[in-house]
């Protein structure tokens with residue numbers, strides 16, 4: 049079941065609710081987000097297709113440096129999506145706190161000039177928006193079954209050791 053705080057976040061931003069995936073999704077500061085709940089965290093997932101290797105490194109470095117301050121549970125980038133998980137204790141994160149995180153992430157992406165309209169598969173601009181593996185993103189019709197151009201290679205989940 050989707051929590052009231054998540055419903056409120058969707059409501060105050062004119063987002064949609066995906067009851068099947070138990071997530072909410074929509075646009076924030078031009079960037080597309082899917083937010084869902086896990087065990088003691090909220091996950092913010094946004095496409096980063098078209099990001100340059102330098103920008104990706106800067107984004108990951110920033111999140112690592114701000115980890116404590118932003119109360120991050122973990123974060124990672126793979127399959128052209130950035131996933132940032134915010135820690136949640138017994139007291140659930142309010143809609144305003146969730147929105148604050150959306151502001152942080154979208155601001156960071158904007159500062160790094162990450163394209164907000166890149167197709168998640170090929171990285172080229174795409175006007176069409178939809179759900180791809182349940183996540184809100186820009187996507188060409190012809191790319192739906194195409195091989196992904198990998199913009200997020202080799203970024204392991206933070207905190208895990210390499211094997």
Ligand SMILES: [Zn+2]
Pocket residue numbers: 167168169170171172174187188191
């Ligand atoms: Zn495409």
